[in-house]
Amino acid sequence: MAVNGISGKIEDATNHLDVLNLKYVVRDWVGPWWKGACFRKLRHKCIINDVTLRLMSGEITGILGNSESGKTSLLDVITCRASGKVTGDVIYNGTRCTNNVIQNHATYVMQADRFLPNLTVRETLIYSAKLRLPGCSTSEEIEKRVTDVVLAMGLKDVADTRIGGSIIRGISGGERRRVTIAIQLLKDPDIILLDEPTSGLDSYTARHLVSNLRDLARRGKIVMLSLHQPSSDIYSLLDRIGIMSKGEFVYFGCAKGMVQYFTEVGYPCDKYTNPLDRYVDVASMDRRDKDSEIQSLIRVERLVKILKTSRLQLGTFRRISDDFRRGPRAGNREAVERPGSARVLVTVIRSTGLHPGQLQFIRFTAVVFLNCLWSELHTAAFHGIFLSANLAQAVTGLCLSSYSLVATGFLKHF
Numbered sequence: 001m002a003v004n005g006i007s008g009k010i011e012d013a014t015n016h017l018d019v020l021n022l023k024y025v026v027r028d029w030v031g032p033w034w035k036g037a038c039f040r041k042l043r044h045k046c047i048i049n050d051v052t053l054r055l056m057s058g059e060i061t062g063i064l065g066n067s068e069s070g071k072t073s074l075l076d077v078i079t080c081r082a083s084g085k086v087t088g089d090v091i092y093n094g095t096r097c098t099n100n101v102i103q104n105h106a107t108y109v110m111q112a113d114r115f116l117p118n119l120t121v122r123e124t125l126i127y128s129a130k131l132r133l134p135g136c137s138t139s140e141e142i143e144k145r146v147t148d149v150v151l152a153m154g155l156k157d158v159a160d161t162r163i164g165g166s167i168i169r170g171i172s173g174g175e176r177r178r179v180t181i182a183i184q185l186l187k188d189p190d191i192i193l194l195d196e197p198t199s200g201l202d203s204y205t206a207r208h209l210v211s212n213l214r215d216l217a218r219r220g221k222i223v224m225l226s227l228h229q230p231s232s233d234i235y236s237l238l239d240r241i242g243i244m245s246k247g248e249f250v251y252f253g254c255a256k257g258m259v260q261y262f263t264e265v266g267y268p269c270d271k272y273t274n275p276l277d278r279y280v281d282v283a284s285m286d287r288r289d290k291d292s293e294i295q296s297l298i299r300v301e302r303l304v305k306i307l308k309t310s311r312l313q314l315g316t317f318r319r320i321s322d323d324f325r326r327g328p329r330a331g332n333r334e335a336v337e338r339p340g341s342a343r344v345l346v347t348v349i350r351s352t353g354l355h356p357g358q359l360q361f362i363r364f365t366a367v368v369f370l371n372c373l374w375s376e377l378h379t380a381a382f383h384g385i386f387l388s389a390n391l392a393q394a395v396t397g398l399c400l401s402s403y404s405l406v407a408t409g410f411l412k413h414f
């Protein structure tokens with residue numbers, strides 16, 4: 001049983017999402033598009049560089065950093081949405097994260113809110129639940145899940161209010177953000193990743209939202225969010241903080257220990273200054289002129305090096321490596337690798353867009369199979385009855401259309 005040196009919690013009882021030596025490189029074509037691929041220069045841009053961290057259930061982690069520091073890219077890579085070359089590992093409870101693992105366990109709340117303005121909050125959630133939950137879920141189960149999520153996100157008072165939009169007035173911006181998050185929670189994920197959920201909100205609403213997310217974390221979820229200009233109130237709500245610069249971390253550890261850590265490496269924080277503002281500034285690249293840029297580069301590189309060789313980071317690295325070597329945790333759904341043929345079958349099923357519950361897929365297959373059998377029987381029978389082949393084909397076509405209507409109704413209803 002391993003004890004985490006930073007928070008002092010016993011890790012084996014918790015779920016953990018680990019990132020080990022993660023590197024993300026994209027290909028970037030430099031030059032105007034009309035020069036074409038042959039004449040433009042190809043540049044390899046390292047966006048995430050050698051990142052190692054551990055996120056644990058029950059905790060909320062805030063990722064900060066100046067613009068372009070790589071916060072969104074890190075979330076993209078963890079959720080298998082990266083478009084470039086990724087090396088290193090993302091591991092959930094000892095299992096390397098694939099699309100499948102992420103789909104089963106994680107949810108990613110992006111920045112944009114897109115809703116139908118005329119639906120109420122509850123209607124929006126019910127429609128989303130019908131699309132997201134397994135096809136075999138009953139109406140009662142869907143209603144219950146929606147009610148749970150409405151309560152968890154503090155949307156009870158606006159549940160029956162229209163969402164609204166630019167023309168029709170509806171719920172507030174903060175409530176819209178909470179509805180976006182609520183939709184992602186319908187699946188009851190173990191890992192919740194959010195990209196700047198508080199951007200555009202006033203400090204009170206932002207704090208309320210982060211407090212909701214913290215409550216979710218306390219219910220055993222892994223919560224990680226990227227943040228822009230968080231207030232000192234939000235700082236006190238976070239369990240862990242990561243500060244990024246140029247795709248690397250200059251700090252990743254418990255929130256309470258951050259000021260002491262930076263003070264020890266030469267950057268104290270005034271009593272009346274928000275520590276988050278102070279240390280994001282310290283980690284930022286100053287690009288006003290060449291001298292400032294060189295100085296900030298030296299500062300950031302020093303901080304990255306100090307963190308990499310710190311006991312904090314070396315301890316995390318050792319724990320993650322040991323756990324990964326030990327293999328997937330017993331009872332992990334993804335621990336059993338599917339044989340190649342099964343993987344192909346699953347891919348085929350998914351690529352049909354059905355992604356069904358097993359029962360629903362069996363029903364669908366049976367209906368398609370019966371349809372084919374039925375059509376052969378019809379054709380044979382009608383050729384015996386009608387002398388004209390064209391007439392036989394026409395009647396067969398009519399029968400098949402009516403059969404397809406009935407079958408579609410059957411599939412939709414059950």
Ligand SMILES: Nc1ncnc2c1ncn2[C@@H]1O[C@H](COP(=O)(O)OP(=O)(O)OP(=O)(O)O)[C@@H](O)[C@H]1O
Pocket residue numbers: 026027028045047065066067068069070071072073074083084
């Ligand atoms: N697919 C890509 N191709 C080229 N460059 C990319 C790609 N993805 C990200 N980048 C670059 O990587 C850097 C980090 O981008 P990212 O969006 O992760 O930053 P961020 O920290 O989320 O910034 P912000 O706070 O402004 O949202 C940026 O310079 C961006 O231009």
Ligand SMILES: [Mg+2]
Pocket residue numbers: 071072073195
């Ligand atoms: Mg971003």
